[in-house]
Amino acid sequence: MTVSGSGPSATPTVRDVAEHAGVSPMTVSRTLSGGKNVRAEVQEKVWAAVEELGYHRNENARSIRPGHSSGLIGVAITNLGNPYYGQFALGVEEVASLHGRRIMLGNTGEQLARESQLVSDFIGRQVEGLIVVPTGEGAEHLTPGRLGSVPLVLASRTVEGLDADTVLLDDINGAYEATKALIDGGHTRIGFLGNVLSVSTARRRYEGFVRALHEAGLEPDPALIRRGQQDVAAARRAMEELLGLDDPPTAIFSANNRNTIGALQAIGTRQKDGPAIPAPTLVGFDDVELADMLQVPLIIVSHDPRQLGAQAARMLFDRLDDPEMDESPRLVELPVTVGTLRG
Amino acid sequence: MTVSGSGPSATPTVRDVAEHAGVSPMTVSRTLSGGKNVRAEVQEKVWAAVEELGYHRNENARSIRPGHSSGLIGVAITNLGNPYYGQFALGVEEVASLHGRRIMLGNTGEQLARESQLVSDFIGRQVEGLIVVPTGEGAEHLTPGRLGSVPLVLASRTVEGLDADTVLLDDINGAYEATKALIDGGHTRIGFLGNVLSVSTARRRYEGFVRALHEAGLEPDPALIRRGQQDVAAARRAMEELLGLDDPPTAIFSANNRNTIGALQAIGTRQKDGPAIPAPTLVGFDDVELADMLQVPLIIVSHDPRQLGAQAARMLFDRLDDPEMDESPRLVELPVTVGTLRG
DNA sequence: CTGTTAGCGCATTCAC
């Protein structure tokens, strides 16, 4: 793709710098890596040549030498457009930066094929480790056989049939506590909005939801359960369905960010256009910016995605820094806080 | 950092695969790149060996060969934690993906030093092009001399003293129209919340703001101007100051996302705790999730950060696909929409 | 159809 030829626009190499400075490539290399065993005046000449040519070391060439790693961590998230994952990536980046590594960030769009391709590409680019928020629909591309010696940390979600280092939220208890708060508030008709079931958080949060119901002698009502909403628009439609029922739920548990926002939009529309029915009490997993400003009864199961990312990165570097570490996968569950913002 | 030695855990190479399959490295290479001129049965053996060893091509090694590029685009944004830039990155990624490239995403945290280091690192990793949302505080690291032949596109902001391909929003007109809407609504005491002045959007949006005032025979009142807020917390404090004035503004122009959210929070707090003063009318640049759900008079200067990213990527690939292109930098201004959500 | 040679940019090893 690039024109070769040693014209002036071609990327300069150590050799170009060496010629310019009137020394050997080796002297340039030495100067670049600290200048040990190079006379000060020679170093000056080298740096001048570097400056003039706009030379940058070729990190790819460096990384193919034996015993050297790329300094890259591959991070695969499901949706860059979701602020949640931006925060998550920021948490990973901060910790990686402390360990002198950069991140390569890729977006899977919740598609298994893209996740698989992304991971493969990351490995091809010699990442030292992988942090993946998996779609959950497949495990083969993440098995040790495929990854070779590249350590993997799963974040936020598990993958069935895959035993790897994992950091999760305390989904079950969070959902349980939040649902219990609704029940304690006198609600018995509680709706549920959730993600597709292939995503483990959807299953775990539903489990907590049901556990709280059972404990109160209640059964989940299938008519009030809507699952599979992956984006705000779908969530909004699902919520509109629930609100449109003859006997609508008096409270809703929303299992994530996207569903909560969709639900809030549906409530908002109804308050403006529809009959003046009191808005259902809403409990939502994940924080929502500005949630505390709304005129809707709202409880948030709160946590910091940045911490989730940071924890995933820490678990990865634990392994990278100590390859002799106990091989058995570790599972960490981060706590969540059930906070009443308005209610 | 990695243990060398040819133990089983070492990353397999073409040679390992070749041995395993009982062929030469060249045959493996050919098979991997499509299988032209390799007998079907030999290919089978090769693929089997690939599978068994968990072999992945070393893209770094491939990319150092003459005439081959890395397939990477370096993207530097200022704040991964801002959903705005997540959307932006998504737009870049989508277009890059169409052109068969991946993105390396880095976060500068609005710090010039990190931006400079990031760009340098990107080049060291042989990115084919750069897309940068600059802090605006320095230009040297982005000059052609430093970048060599790596094309650059600036997004969202300009850098003083740097002439490069740039995609901006129509900041001035957007701010002008929005402010005019306030003036047409009868407001004369209009506050301003903005970013630090080193950021060109802050300057441009202020310019549009002042232009609308002047056109109406008004002067900006220094007592109502607060600039330099980079995050939500600072924006909130600034807004609280304005609200606390003896003669507070009846309307506010907020120059971005972060400031709008901080302002909304300040208004919310005051409505709950303070005296029942009518909330000022707020005009905000950039979309805000859930903005339409609030009980606050709000006008949004709306645009899609994803489009901004996509446009930046398109401008980059224009150059990559046609290196002979007219060298003079291009400037694109994307339109914005002033929409009344509530008011 | 398949294998051998050679070289990409860099730095370790070994001479001088």
Place this chain on the structure above:
DNA sequence: GTGAATGCGCTAACAG
């Protein structure tokens, strides 16, 4: 202090 030789993983180009 400095330089020459060598090899990292990969694949054009050139035999066979």
